[in-house]
Amino acid sequence: MTTEFQTDASVSKTNMDTINIGNRLKAKRLELEFDERHVATELKISIDQVRALEANNFKYFRSITFARGFLKSYCRLLGIEPSEMLRAFDSEREDTEPTIKPVDKVNKQTNFGDPIVIFISVVIVAVLVFLVFWWPSQSSVSVASNEIKNEVSETATAPDLDATEAFSGESSGSVDTSNVSNSNSGADTDVASVDNAESVPSVQVEKPASNSGVVTGLSAETMAILEEAGVKPEDVIRATAEVPAELAAAPKLPSYTDEVEIAFDADCWTEVRDASGKILFSGVKSAGSQLSLTGKAPYRIVLGYAKGVSSLKYKGEVFDFSSFTHKDLARFELK
Structure with missing residues (x-):
C-alpha cells in the first residue's frame, strides 16, 4: 500500500x-x-x-x-x-x-527614469555647480576686496609723500635738520648731515639783524660741529623755520563726488546695497545712463548684464570686475 x-x-x-x-x-x-x-x-x-x-x-x-x-x-x-x-x-x-x-x-529593475535616481542626480549636480562656480567666486571677491582696501590706503597716504618730495626738491642745497637733536646723543646724526652738505653748494643767506650774533635752536656742540665743517648755522636755522610752511599745504581734496559711479552703454539690471543691507538702487538702467551713489561701505553690487556696463569707478578709481563675471552676471563687493 x-x-x-x-x-x-x-x-x-x-x-x-x-x-x-x-x-x-x-x-x-x-x-x-x-x-x-x-x-x-x-x-x-x-x-x-x-x-x-x-x-x-x-x-x-x-x-x-x-x-x-x-x-x-x-x-x-x-x-x-x-x-x-x-x-x-x-x-x-x-x-x-x-x-x-x-x-x-x-x-x-532600476533605470534612470526612477524618481529616486533623478533626485539623487539633481543633488549631485547642484553640489558640483556650487563647488565649481560659487565657492571660487566668493574667494575671489574676498581677495579683490583686500586689494581695493590696500589701494585706498596707498591713495590716502600719497599726499604726504608728495609733500615730502616737494620739500626735498625745493630745499636742495640746504641741510635737512629733521633729525638734529638738542642733546649730545644726536651728534652722530649731525655729522652725517654735514658730510652730505659738503658735496652740495650751500645757499648763502644773510644773517638776520634781529639775531644780533646769537643763534638759537641749536646746541653749542652742534654749532661747533657745523662751523668746523664750513656750514653756517644760520642756513640750518632758516631751513628749519621754512619746513612747517612747506608742510602746511592744504590737504588734497578727493577727485570724486560719489563713491560708486557706474556708466551704462546697454540696458542692465542693477542692484546696490550698503553695509547695513539697505538697497541704494534696484532696477534696470538704460543705455547711456549713469548711476552715482554714496553710502556706507562695503557695497554689494549685482549686475544682471555685465556687458552693458561701460565703466565702474569706486572712489574715483576704475574697478575691473571681469573676474567676478559668469555668463554675463557679475556679483562682487566693494570695500
Missing part, C-alpha cells in the same frame, strides 16, 4: 516536472489572440517581463516571489488553472536559491 502511494506520487511529480510553463503560457496567449502589449497592460507589468515568463527566465525578476505572483496572475488572465503551473514552478525551485534575493539584485 505504501509502495503504491509512493509510486503515484513519483509519477505525479514527474508529470509536473515535464510541464514547460513558458510554452504553455505562450500557446494559450496565441490561442486567445492576445498580443504581448495587451498582457502587459492587463497585468501592469512591462513587455520584457511578459517575455521573461514565456521564456522561463524567472531570474530576470527581482525575486522568485515576484516571478511566482506574476505567473499566477498570467494564468488567471489566460483562463489556466494556476495551481498545476505553480506546483511545477515550485518543484523546479526546490534545490535552487532562496525565494528573496539579496538587495543588490534590485539594480536589474
Whole structure:
C-alpha cells in the first residue's frame, strides 16, 4: 500500500516536472489572440517581463516571489488553472536559491527614469555647480576686496609723500635738520648731515639783524660741529623755520563726488546695497545712463548684464570686475 502511494506520487511529480510553463503560457496567449502589449497592460507589468515568463527566465525578476505572483496572475488572465503551473514552478525551485534575493539584485529593475535616481542626480549636480562656480567666486571677491582696501590706503597716504618730495626738491642745497637733536646723543646724526652738505653748494643767506650774533635752536656742540665743517648755522636755522610752511599745504581734496559711479552703454539690471543691507538702487538702467551713489561701505553690487556696463569707478578709481563675471552676471563687493 505504501509502495503504491509512493509510486503515484513519483509519477505525479514527474508529470509536473515535464510541464514547460513558458510554452504553455505562450500557446494559450496565441490561442486567445492576445498580443504581448495587451498582457502587459492587463497585468501592469512591462513587455520584457511578459517575455521573461514565456521564456522561463524567472531570474530576470527581482525575486522568485515576484516571478511566482506574476505567473499566477498570467494564468488567471489566460483562463489556466494556476495551481498545476505553480506546483511545477515550485518543484523546479526546490534545490535552487532562496525565494528573496539579496538587495543588490534590485539594480536589474532600476533605470534612470526612477524618481529616486533623478533626485539623487539633481543633488549631485547642484553640489558640483556650487563647488565649481560659487565657492571660487566668493574667494575671489574676498581677495579683490583686500586689494581695493590696500589701494585706498596707498591713495590716502600719497599726499604726504608728495609733500615730502616737494620739500626735498625745493630745499636742495640746504641741510635737512629733521633729525638734529638738542642733546649730545644726536651728534652722530649731525655729522652725517654735514658730510652730505659738503658735496652740495650751500645757499648763502644773510644773517638776520634781529639775531644780533646769537643763534638759537641749536646746541653749542652742534654749532661747533657745523662751523668746523664750513656750514653756517644760520642756513640750518632758516631751513628749519621754512619746513612747517612747506608742510602746511592744504590737504588734497578727493577727485570724486560719489563713491560708486557706474556708466551704462546697454540696458542692465542693477542692484546696490550698503553695509547695513539697505538697497541704494534696484532696477534696470538704460543705455547711456549713469548711476552715482554714496553710502556706507562695503557695497554689494549685482549686475544682471555685465556687458552693458561701460565703466565702474569706486572712489574715483576704475574697478575691473571681469573676474567676478559668469555668463554675463557679475556679483562682487566693494570695500
